[in-house]
Amino acid sequence: MDIKILGPGCSRCASLEKEVINALAEMDVTADVKKVKDIQEIMSYKIMSTPALVVNGKVKVAGKVPKREEIKRYIKEELA
C-alpha cells in the first residue's frame, strides 16, 4: 500500500502523519508512507486545502486531520 501525506510542513501535517502511522500499526498493515512537501506535486492532486491524505493515488481527505477510525476506514477501503 502506498500512502502519501500532502502538506507544506505545518503542524497539522505532522499530526496527520502520526495518526496514519498509529492507524497502520494498530491494523498491522504495512505501507509505504511518504510526506509530500513539494508544492507542485501537492497541487497535482487537485486539492485546495492541506493537509491531505492520499491512499494508493486516491485523495481520501483534504483540509483536516481525520480521526484515527476514519483513517482506518480509508485504509480498509484500499485493502479490499
Next chain:
Amino acid sequence: MFILRLINDQLLKMQWLSELVRSLTENVFGLDISTRLGGSIHFFVYDIIKIFILLTVLIYLVSYIQSYFPPERTRAILGRFRGITGNALGALLGTITPFCSCSSIPLFIGFTSAGLPLGVTFSFLLSSPFVDLASMVLLASIFNWKIAIVYVVVGVVLAIIGGTIISKMKLEQYVAPFVFHQEVSEFEEGTVMTRRERMTYAWDQVTDIVKRIWVYIVIGVAIGAAIHNWIPAELISTLLGQDKWYSVLLATAIGIPMYADIFGALPIAEALVYKGVGVGTVLAFMMAVTAISPPSLIMLNQVVKSKLMAVFVSVVIVGIIIIGYILNGFNTLLI
C-alpha cells in the same frame, strides 16, 4: 433593554465569572485583587477561562456556518464577479471560509489557476486571517460592540483596497508560471454534508483549533497580566501613549514579527487599553500580529516573486498604520 444588557454583561463579558474568580482569589489565595499579585492572578484566571469558553462556543458556531463554504465553493462564487465587487466579495468570503496558514498556498494556486484576478485572491488572503466572526464577538466581550464593528469594517475595507491596488498594478508576471496552468477540481455540488456531518465538522474544528492555539492564548494572557499589573503605566504611556506621534508606528513594528493567533493578541490588547493606550494603536498592534505572519509569507514566497510579496506586505503595513492613526482620532467615541 434590561434583558439585552443582562445578556451582554453576563454572557458576553461574563461578569459572574469575574466575581467568582475574585472571591476565589480573595478567599482561597487570601489576596486582595487590588494588590499586584492578586490583580495578576485575577486577570490571568478570569481571562483564560473567559477566552476558552467564548472560543469554544464561537468556533463551533463559526465552523458550522463555514461548512457551507468550502474553498471550492468560494472560488466558484468569486469567479462570477470582476472589479471592485469581486474584491469586496473576496474580502467578505475571506471572513467565513475555513482557512489556516498551511492552506494558503494550495488556496492561492486553486484560486489563481481558476482564472480569478490576482487582486481578488489577495483581498481574500488579506481578510481571512484577521477578520472573522469569532474575533468580532471576542472584541465585543473584551471591549465593546463599537470597537468590534469598527475592527471588522476597517479590516474588510483594508482587504478590498489592498486587493484593488494589487489588481491595478498588474503584477501577474510575478507569479510562478506553473500556477496558471495547474489543473484543479471543480466544486461538486453533489457532496452536500448532512446536519450531523456539519456538527461533527464543527466540533472537530473546535478541538483542532484549540489544540493549535492554546499556547498562544496562555502566553498572551500572561503578557496581558504582566502589562496590567507589573509594568509601570508611565513606561507604557511613554512608548505608546496617545499623545506620542510614533505610538502607532511602534505598535505596528512590534506586532509584525510576532506570530500569534488573534486570540493570543487580544488579552495583550485588553491590558494596553486599560493602561490608556489609544484604541487605534492597540488595533494596529493586533492587526500587525495577525495579518502578517512570517510562516505564511515564507510559504507564499514559493509561488510569487519577492516583488509581489513586497507590494503585498507594504500595502498591509501602510494600511494598518493609516487605520491606527484614524482610529486614534476617534478614540473618545470608541471607548
